[in-house]
Amino acid sequence: MALKYQIFLVAGIVSSVALHASVGAVAAPKRSPRPVKVVEPDPRGQNLALSCAGCHNTDGKSVGIIPAIYGKTAEYIESAMKDFRSGNRPSTVMGRHAKGYSDEEIHLIARYFGELQGNNK
Amino acid sequence: MNITRRDFNKLLVSGIAGSTLGMFGGTRSAFAAQKRVVVIGGGFGGASAAKYLKKLDPSLSVTLVEPKAAYITCPFSNWVLAGLKTMGEITQTYAVLAARHGVEVIAETAVSIDAAKLTVTLSSGKVLEYDRLVVSPGIDFRWDTIPGYSQKVAETKMPHAYQAGPQTELLTAQLRAMKNGETVLICPPAMPFRCPPGPYERASLIACYLKEQKPKSKIVILDPKDKFSKQALFRKGWERLYPGMIEWRGAAAGGKVQGVDAEAMTVTTELDVVKGAVINIIPPQKAGKIAVDAGLIDTSGWCPINPVSFESTLHPGIHVIGDACVAGPMPKSGFAASSQGKVTAAAIVRLLRGQVPAPPSLVNTCYSLIGPAYGVSVAGVYKLSPEGIVEIPGSGGLTPIDASDDQLNQEAMFARGWYNNIVNDIWG
Incomplete structure (x- = not known):
């Protein structure tokens, strides 16, 4: 009974908000047009990747001594994170961070930054 | 998991x-x-x-x-005490948020x-x-938790300096004015409070200043806790950089503050009355x-x-x-x-x-400077579990206690790099 109630609640929330959102969308002002096709980021990958900006600056565009993530390929980021995690690549703090992410999460983070560059080209 | x-x-x-x-x-x-x-x-x-x-x-x-038209960051405000940063260098404004990012800012x-x-x-x-x-x-601040302490006492005699700005300036001025051989008291609160390593980085950077300018002076930390953030790293750093200058009195040594006297410039603990030329009370929050x-x-x-x-x-x-x-x-x-x-x-x-x-993915990195070329950090990666937000087992943690001088220097440089990036990420 309890579980059923929760599912009902969740279903109710989603549909009610969706209704509002669609109503809102009709009246919403047009967004400024962008010259390139925008890839909507995977929301999970986005949440994971936003963590990086706290040290590497917005979109990984570091302004100082900390290395930039922006401009690196997804393949590079993925293998660097795995090497930090295993200790193959020595670090001060990156190894401690990388150990917090699974292979799949590292893949999502790498893809997010890869797509970011696609968006900004 | x-x-x-x-x-x-x-x-x-x-x-x-x-x-x-x-x-x-x-x-x-x-x-x-x-x-x-x-x-x-x-x-x-x-x-x-x-x-x-x-x-x-x-x-x-x-x-x-x-x-406030400008925001002075608590992170790096301890650096100001040691003369390693100016107040201007830790001041952020909302101009870019408004002009470039389209945020309406109402003062x-x-x-x-x-x-x-x-x-x-x-x-x-x-x-x-x-x-x-x-x-x-x-x-x-919970002003009423320490007998003799108040917002007025904080603003005139015993700064908390735990919201950066005039409080940072007051503490800095008091450190500059004290005489060689006099004592600085730092009194942190029990957990939970803002910036758990903050009082101990503060002790380190005040020691950094005193060692150069007032080498006969001492710092006493009167603490209601039995342990503190990055404790082993701080204590090792203090022994290496400031031998004999910083005394930490935890709960077992009667470190809990029972009251203060702003006129006499004393702090009463469970065991004694301690006098300080500079008294930094960080109240419960x-x-x-x-x-x-x-x-x-x-x-x-x-x-x-x-x-x-x-x-x-x-x-x-x-x-x-x-x-x-x-x-x-x-x-x-x-x-x-x-x-x-x-x-x-x-x-x-x-x-x-x-x-x-x-699903949320959360992260934390806290750098603390023990000396200008001696940095340590604690990191944490957090995710959702059925119990709420939890730290991922096996991730995060502290700078190794046996870190080399090169690594400690690198962490001190990354601390500066971190500050530049995070303030850009937020206000830039």
């Missing part, structure tokens, strides 16, 4: 159900052309939320309410929140309507005033939140982030507040589009 869909739904429902079902009741907000998000507080949490709300959905109307104090009408009233009497509200008020006034706190004095969206479990539609909220084991740090601001921004964008928020 993995969270099932059922667990996730449960967490989601625990805080969000009320508000979204409330919206179903047909509030005006649901049909407004442009969704409005109001953010109260322009510190690490609030400014991050405001910037990332606009970054993730430029169609939103985002209003940041912050009475007023938010005086009340009406959670039922979805409005915020400002000091001028102006009323802001919102679809979602983010409250990031930082901390307030609670969530910032607006969170208390709006009924967002529980009996702990802090704000309970839903771990998926940081939405208050007490008032739907209001998200509480930063030092004021209880986010599982995350420390009350500027870094954590910023991470929470981003997760909350992403969750709000999805909620306003009728989508379920993505």
